[in-house]
Amino acid sequence: MKQAAKPFQFMAASTLVRICGVEVRTVADLLEHLRTISAASVFNHTFQSLGQHHFLTEGFSNDFAQWVLAACNQPQLAEQLTSLDIRQYESVEALRADLLRVLEEFVASEPARAQQRAFEPFYFCEAVTVTVPAPWRAHNLPEFCQGLEHISRETLHYHFVDARLREPLTVNDFSYWLEDSLGLKELGDRVDLIDIYTNTLDGVRQLILEECRSWTEA
Amino acid sequence: MGALSTPKLIGLDDYVPVVGQAEIDEMRAVAACLEGRTVKMVNSTAMGGGVAEILNRLVPLMTDVGVPTRWDIITGGDDFFAVTKGFHNALHGAAYEPTPQAFEIFRACQQQNLASLRFEEDFVVIHDPQPIGLVEARDQKPAHWVWRCHIDVSRPHPEVWNFLVQYMKRYDAMMISSPSFTRALPIHQYLWYPSIDPLSQKNQELEPEFIRETLERFQINPKRRILTQVSRFDRLKDPLGVIKAYKLVRKYTDCQLVLAGGGAKDDPEGGQVLAEVQEAAGNDPDIHILDLPPWSALEINALQRASTIVLQKSLQEGFGLTVTEALWKKKPVVASAVGGIPLQVIHKLTGMLAHSVEGTAYQIRYLLSHPAIAQRLGEMGHEHVKENFLVTRNLKRYLLLFLALSGAAR
Numbered sequence: 001m002k003q004a005a006k007p008f009q010f011m012a013a014s015t016l017v018r019i020c021g022v023e024v025r026t027v028a029d030l031l032e033h034l035r036t037i038s039a040a041s042v043f044n045h046t047f048q049s050l051g052q053h054h055f056l057t058e059g060f061s062n063d064f065a066q067w068v069l070a071a072c073n074q075p076q077l078a079e080q081l082t083s084l085d086i087r088q089y090e091s092v093e094a095l096r097a098d099l100l101r102v103l104e105e106f107v108a109s110e111p112a113r114a115q116q117r118a119f120e121p122f123y124f125c126e127a128v129t130v131t132v133p134a135p136w137r138a139h140n141l142p143e144f145c146q147g148l149e150h151i152s153r154e155t156l157h158y159h160f161v162d163a164r165l166r167e168p169l170t171v172n173d174f175s176y177w178l179e180d181s182l183g184l185k186e187l188g189d190r191v192d193l194i195d196i197y198t199n200t201l202d203g204v205r206q207l208i209l210e211e212c213r214s215w216t217e218a
Numbered sequence: 219m220g221a222l223s224t225p226k227l228i229g230l231d232d233y234v235p236v237v238g239q240a241e242i243d244e245m246r247a248v249a250a251c252l253e254g255r256t257v258k259m260v261n262s263t264a265m266g267g268g269v270a271e272i273l274n275r276l277v278p279l280m281t282d283v284g285v286p287t288r289w290d291i292i293t294g295g296d297d298f299f300a301v302t303k304g305f306h307n308a309l310h311g312a313a314y315e316p317t318p319q320a321f322e323i324f325r326a327c328q329q330q331n332l333a334s335l336r337f338e339e340d341f342v343v344i345h346d347p348q349p350i351g352l353v354e355a356r357d358q359k360p361a362h363w364v365w366r367c368h369i370d371v372s373r374p375h376p377e378v379w380n381f382l383v384q385y386m387k388r389y390d391a392m393m394i395s396s397p398s399f400t401r402a403l404p405i406h407q408y409l410w411y412p413s414i415d416p417l418s419q420k421n422q423e424l425e426p427e428f429i430r431e432t433l434e435r436f437q438i439n440p441k442r443r444i445l446t447q448v449s450r451f452d453r454l455k456d457p458l459g460v461i462k463a464y465k466l467v468r469k470y471t472d473c474q475l476v477l478a479g480g481g482a483k484d485d486p487e488g489g490q491v492l493a494e495v496q497e498a499a500g501n502d503p504d505i506h507i508l509d510l511p512p513w514s515a516l517e518i519n520a521l522q523r524a525s526t527i528v529l530q531k532s533l534q535e536g537f538g539l540t541v542t543e544a545l546w547k548k549k550p551v552v553a554s555a556v557g558g559i560p561l562q563v564i565h566k567l568t569g570m571l572a573h574s575v576e577g578t579a580y581q582i583r584y585l586l587s588h589p590a591i592a593q594r595l596g597e598m599g600h601e602h603v604k605e606n607f608l609v610t611r612n613l614k615r616y617l618l619l620f621l622a623l624s625g626a627a628r
Contacts, residue, residue: 012244012247012248014244014248014614014618015618016408016409016615016618016619016622017408017409018406018407018408018409019394019397019400019407019408019409021400021402021403021407023397023398052605052606053564053567053602055598055601055602055605056564056567056568056598059566059567060564060567066564070564070565070566070571119555119573120555120560121398123397123398125397125409128618128622130248130618130621130622132247132248132250132251132621133247134243134244134247135243135247150239150240150243151240151244152238152240152241152244153240153605154244155240155244
């Protein structure tokens, strides 16, 4: 059985949410504060929120889109914000730039609606992620599958979604390790294609396991 | 006759069937990083009220996970608790005329407790305003002090707020149940949802037989659809609005209404509200008004589980743990978009939000005529609670906060 050049260390990851003390009541205000709010806040309302609501496999993408839809009743803008796919971004700042672009276009074309008062304010919060080594480490593919079966959903999210913002960029930790340490580039690529937006985290876990097991059997 | 058996203390492993082995294992991994550290929790009462209920379960679990935790309760005379009751109402924005004597009584009680308590732990968690002044002891030993505020302080009485802020500023951080409950402060504020215990009498699984017997006891027909609101008989819970919404629904759809609450006997205003509710219900045999005693957790549980839809049509709300309980039981919820409810009920995803009597009635009718959607909302609501609002999640948050305060956070 092929042994990894470097073992995969699963990290138990979890997040606290810190309140920024900034609230907005209109889309126009959302735009203005989004320009300067911390990167940790943009991360919280996009990457982190997707993981927190992973069980909602339809209709939820990020907090901004949800607020624009439910509190501001602007379905078109919500749809545009929903369609921003966090997997495509190498940094929170790049994601912020696209969020700003969508909001700027809306404010410019619909100035009155951008000033409409929302039912509920939007409160900016930021994520504080804490990681500690989990008691699982994989030296080969079967051990990797065992570890994957044992980790929590938050840890899975950390390795599969958040990882895309860490070096090497835009790839999840699992795919990177499969290619870099086991030389299984094709398997890594297949794992990377699993859709976090249309699956729950438990669904993602099952799909990764199926890919890995079918590879082992082949 | 054999010896009486001691009730088994619930430990962290008892939650494995609820949240999974991975969650528990990872919590132990996080706790291992806190090895040798100790915690003190302080509040003002051992029994009664949500804080004591949470600490009764949280403190043993924290010790079980390997972080020895001591729970202390401050003492005070009637005059002190009269002052803190006034402060509590004032922080909620109610009319209050603080006197210099009130502040003096508050200060004196803090000093008395400072003289009798020792603070030797590494982390001190002070709950609510009553013991907030104990932070003056933080110079005794290098430790991290945090303040858990369980109430909404977004529109406080200015004089009371300014008095308490001098203490708040001395903490390392504050934890609060909703971003909408707080104000700007020069310390970090963490979002800290309240939690329910899935193994408590109010939330544990029940035998269908017990649910059926409970309905029979209250003369509720189990074969017809049931709308339920569980809450005190309090105007802020809008029981009259619930009856109006039910009457709008009944024009088109058959159903029963259950208004289950308590406290009407102890609270003069509660008694008055109960009388108004009874008058509004008139002689409608399908409106069941249940004034339940405080030891009715199992009955409340059964009523929630038997419901077709659970309502929470509050005009103002704290976090709204009755909503959490209903979501945990996979019930479709129609609730007002107030207080902490929108954090739990994500409109059209984990339940339905409404802003009026008519809106509430519409959402009820919609869900009654779309049972598959109602079921889906209930299932999503259950997952939302599982991820965010269980006591195990609360425990994990504390462990993470202690690690973060120790400088271990990313």
